[in-house]
Amino acid sequence: MVTPEGKAFKEAVAIFARGASIAPSTAAEQREVRYALYVRVFLGKGQRGDGDNFWKCVADGLTEAGVIHSDARVKRWRLDVEDTDRENPRTEIAAKVIPGTLTRRKNL
Numbered sequence: 001m002v003t004p005e006g007k008a009f010k011e012a013v014a015i016f017a018r019g020a021s022i023a024p025s026t027a028a029e030q031r032e033v034r035y036a037l038y039v040r041v042f043l044g045k046g047q048r049g050d051g052d053n054f055w056k057c058v059a060d061g062l063t064e065a066g067v068i069h070s071d072a073r074v075k076r077w078r079l080d081v082e083d084t085d086r087e088n089p090r091t092e093i094a095a096k097v098i099p100g101t102l103t104r105r106k107n108l
Contacts, residue, residue: 006057013061013093022097023069034098035068036076043081044089051079058093067095 002010024030039058043049059071068074075098 009057009091010061010064013058013067014065017062017065017067019066021066021068022095023066024102029102030069030073032101033069033073034075034101035073036078036096036098037062037074038078038094038096040080040082040092042085042088042090042092043083045086047086047089049081051081054079054081054091058091062093062095 022035024033037058039054041049041054055077059068059074062068063071
């Protein structure tokens with residue numbers, strides 16, 4: 001079950017992606033591509049979180065926004081959870097095609 005906050009996060013991912021995509025357009029390329037995701041979550045005052053849930057929201061948000069075509073093709077995952085900037089909570093996301101998986105490389 002997706003919470004209202006989870007739904008809002010996914011909608012925000014789509015807004016910030018602004019239609020950008022690193023997903024291949026052909027089925028053959030989609031079977032070949034591998035993605036890397038790098039995420040930094042900066043918790044706000046009184047916030048805490050479970051890394052598993054952060055990943056689910058990020059991967060689902062990127063997939064639903066069309067940035068990547070499938071979270072099953074994510075082969076590198078890096079998650080940092082920070083509690084050092086509580087006054088400025090945010091999530092920073094970088095999604096990349098792993099070099100060598102496609103002849104045409106794309107990054108976002």
